[in-house]
Amino acid sequence: MGMLSRSPWVIHYDGSSCNGCDIEVLAALMPRFDVERFGVVNTGNPKHADILLLTGSINEQNKPVVLNIYNQMPEPKVVLAVGICATSGGIFRECYNVLGGVDKVLPVDVYVPGCAVRPESIIDAVVKGVGILEEKRAAFKAAGKA
């Protein structure tokens, strides 16, 4: 295993979620699930993060914010859409202001369905994301050499 997969730092952004998924994200950090066992840290800072973890759907208001955060993350990076709203817009899909899931604005690497999503699924998603991270790193390195 490479270093990247041992130390995935996450930035968590709450789009327009109902906070259900966010509570589950925090639950994953708490003693019961303790994702720090796998080196996962919630950084709250895009410049330090490897994984962008989004909950809630994308709307007109938060679209530039999500883009800014994504652009301010150093390569290699992956995007997790956590919860049904983030994957497709969920029950808010038809709202006048909602664009839909995260994939309307960003290339999503892992989709995690659930309403609200369970901490086990989040951990599972991070582990999947870490694998993609390693692949991207290889690609990034190859691109850097070329």
Added chain:
Amino acid sequence: MASALLNFLILFPLAVALVIVLVRKGSLFPLVIYPASAVLIGASCLLVGLSAGGKPILIPAHFGWVEPVMLAVEGVVSAYLLFLALKQRDWAVSALVVIQSILLFGFHFGTGHSAHAGANLFFDLFSVVMGLIVGIVGTLIAVFSVGYMRDLHKHSGDHAGHAIPDNRPVFFGIIFLFLSAMFGVCFSNNLLWLFFFWEITTVCSFLMIRYKMDDISVKNAFWALRWNLLGGLAFLLGIIYLYHTQHTIELDKLLSLPKALVMLPLALISFAGLTKSAQLPFSSWLVGAMVAPTPVSALLHSSTMVKAGVYIVLRFAASLEGTLLGMVIALVGLVTFLIGSFICISQNDAKKVLAYSTIANLGLIILCAGIGTYEAVWAGILLIVFHAVSKGLLFLCVGSIEHKLGSRQIEDMSGLVIRLPRLAFMLEIGIAGMFLAPFGMLISKWAVLRAIVDYNPLFAIFLIYGSAATLFFWVKWLGKIINVEKPYTNIETGISRSQWIPMGALTGLTLLICALFAPFAVVFIDPYIVALYGHSMSLGAGNMAIMTIMLSMIGFFPLAFLNYGRGVKVSPPYLAGANVGELGQQFRDSMGGVKAMHMKNFYMENYFSEARLMRLGVLVTVVFLIAMIAIGGM
């Protein structure tokens, strides 16, 4: 040779001053001032060749005509000051002038008529070091002022408000007169001569502070005059008392007499030194003096004139060692250092920061003098040298920056490295010189700390707190210069060569004496200390090696800029994802409007308020001063 050189150094600037005042033609000033400055710097460098040692070398030459001339000048100046003071209705100054004149003339025509000094002039290594500072740093500042004053008068016409009357002939005349007087202070052995030159510097300072002639300048000029005259009065009383009890008016005799016999004169003249070097409780005059044009602040109020005050007290160091008087003087210096450093934290005006930091550093030197051990004097002389060079540089930089930015607020200096890159670089060197290891001031602060711990560790506690505060205000200024809030363009044009050359030279000097301070100390300071105490101070060869390594490491820092932007990707700052605009340096607020980001420093006015700290400092030091005179009298 020595006698001729000293006479030349005192008389030549005087002649230049006369020429300038007589010529009165703006276009001719550079033609007079530049060559004269070159000559003066050259002549000062010759001082090194005097083979001065630690022991004073007296020059027994007699000039019968000098004393009447001095007396006449003193009479005329007193009359002029009295006239101005009465016109201003400043009764304190008027009274001081009158009392001083009565005492001086009474002394001359009364008992003191028979007072003759065996040697009027002298020199030793300490005077030579002072002479070098005056000759090199002082003259460089004089050169700077040519371009600066041209700018000042050009800009003052733009403003609708008070236009500054263009009185440049008098300005430059006073600058050179002042240089002459400063050489006089450094090399006089006859205390009456010393007093004469001392008072001339006071008058120069007064005339320079009121140069702009607006209400505030005139008011502050009189305020400065008042305290300096009070010091002058104490000086004169000290001389008269000394003559009456010990029948001498010579500096070397005063220093070689048994301590116990000369306590009162020492106390009185040290009192004069404290007023001149703007120690608490007199510090407010130096802060007020910042209304003067910046070269004046650099020359008189940081690099040279205020150094005359610490020079005289430091001369007495060996006599003060281990006495109660010395302890009280040390306490005054210590309190001044502490309060001055604290006040700097809450100041945004760059010149005020420099003023208070000058007061604080002079306090440190006074502290060394009061302690009076060989380590302390060694550190004190080093402090004088490093401070004169770095602070002179800082003042000049701030002066030029003020003209380019139209402000001297530190908060307005954001992005200075982009707007005024070369000035910012020099300012950085100056600031680093003031507090950062392994630059000058820190070396001396290190020596001071060692000296003070051996003397009385309780004093060290306050020194340590003061130096922690020093760190804070310098770093935040430095940070403001390199911090970039928004896109800036380079506006560094139109700064004359007369400004660049002195600033460049002082930057070079700051770096040079840092690199070469060890040999400098061996050649210029150690023999003086050995002559006084029989042994000298050393920081240890291993430590010197480490300092040198550190300095060369810092020397590599500019080289790191070869890597500028290599291997990194530029991205806008993190603004919680709300960046807008091409460079992302603005953000969208909660109401959808676009805002620019601003970054402001901490000033902590509630905790380090100028007014409150000053009041406290004045209260404490007044008690010390009363104790000081009382101890001297006992």
Added chain:
Amino acid sequence: MSWFSGIAYILFAPFLGGIIAGLDRKISARLQGRIGPPLFQPFYDVGKLFQKETLVVRQSQHLYMEFFFVLMVFSGAIFFSGGDLLLVIFAFTMAGVFFALGGYKASSPYSFIGAQREVLQMMSYEPAVLLAAVGMYMVTGSFQVAKIIEYPHPLIAQLPGLFLAFFFILPIKFRKSPFDLATSHHAHQELVKGITTEFSGRTLALIEIAHWYEYVFVLGIGYLFFASNVWFGLLMTLVIFELLLVVDNATARVRWQAMLGSAWVVALVAGGLNIIYLMWMKG
């Protein structure tokens, strides 16, 4: 001076420091009822950071941090080769200044306030550290670390007040609650990551390693108080570190006024009384 231990510090301090950082995370997690990351997690983190892209806001900001690293290593090396304690503290301060300047240069509001607070923290801890040096000098008669270590009795017996003042400011140097104002390891950051907000990739890794050096160096100063016996000294250093973690997990962050005020008052009162005691002992 023993150059050997200085070189040993340069070579091995990062490993030791990394393990200290790992222990810190592990023990903190246990104190919070979690299992916590592996002991070598800090090494994984730094290894990862070296593989990432380095983003900057201003193109010279990382240069300041590289100098912070170099100076940090340098000041620790002087300390461990038995150099002058005052000189060590000055070099250490200079490293801190470069760290703060990096934060200023990054020109982001978060790093700017972080840098402000960093300098404030330096102003808060400096009296305690310098006073500790003064106290050691008064007892042992030398500022040389090599001489201080040779002193036959534990210094703590004569310097309890100064040790208290030193322990009080330790959270500042370890970036722990209640004094983790400038940047912090934990999630409770109103300043995002404070001074390190705008640093990523290689530069952040260097900062992290510099902090490891710093841990070893600061604990080294703590060791001086117990240096009469090596094993006792090491044990006590470990105890100090443990206590620090307990304090970290038991307290909340304070405002800067409380930090500056309390650090200065404790140094003044405890340190001052201690120094008066020493003066009295000497007569």
